[in-house]
Amino acid sequence: xxxxxxxxxxxxALLALAALIMAGCPFPxxxxxxxxxxxNILEExxxxxxxxGMTKTEVQAILGTSLLPHLFRADRWDYYYSFFSGxxxxxxxxxxxxxxxxxxxxxxxxxxxxxxx
Numbered sequence: 001x002x003x004x005x006x007x008x009x010x011x012x013a014l015l016a017l018a019a020l021i022m023a024g025c026p027f028p029x030x031x032x033x034x035x036x037x038x039x040n041i042l043e044e045x046x047x048x049x050x051x052x053g054m055t056k057t058e059v060q061a062i063l064g065t066s067l068l069p070h071l072f073r074a075d076r077w078d079y080y081y082s083f084f085s086g087x088x089x090x091x092x093x094x095x096x097x098x099x100x101x102x103x104x105x106x107x108x109x110x111x112x113x114x115x116x117x
Contacts, residue, residue: 033086039062039069040079042094047110054105059098074098091115 020038046062059077079096092114099107 009060019101033089035086037082037083039081040064042079042112044083044112048094050096050108052105052108055103056105059105063096067088 018102040063042063047085049062050059063079065076066079068080070078071077077098077100079094079098081094083092085091092112097107097108097109098105
């Protein structure tokens with residue numbers, strides 16, 4: 001005896017759905033989003049080691065070279081770091097600004113915050 005075409009397609013669809021569930025595939029399918037890290041990695045202990053009066057060479061030995069050189073002010077160094085979590089959609093940003101005069105650090109500004117995108 002022949003099965004009606006509609007009944008056969010329903011059975012095939014149910015069989016395919018059962019195979020997906022048993023294979024462990026999420027339903028509905030989720031898009032994997034990667035973590036994105038940009039800039040200089042600014043670790044808290046390294047930032048705390050930076051003291052007023054240090055030379056450019058001493059600062060560079062601790063933090064590395066700034067990725068954002070200031071074109072018009074060689075005495076200003078900007079260190080920027082951003083981390084975007086693909087899983088949560090949250091962004092962490094850190095920004096460190098160092099001002100030098102005569103090769104000595106005279107000002108330090110540091111901001112670290114978490115943003116919701």
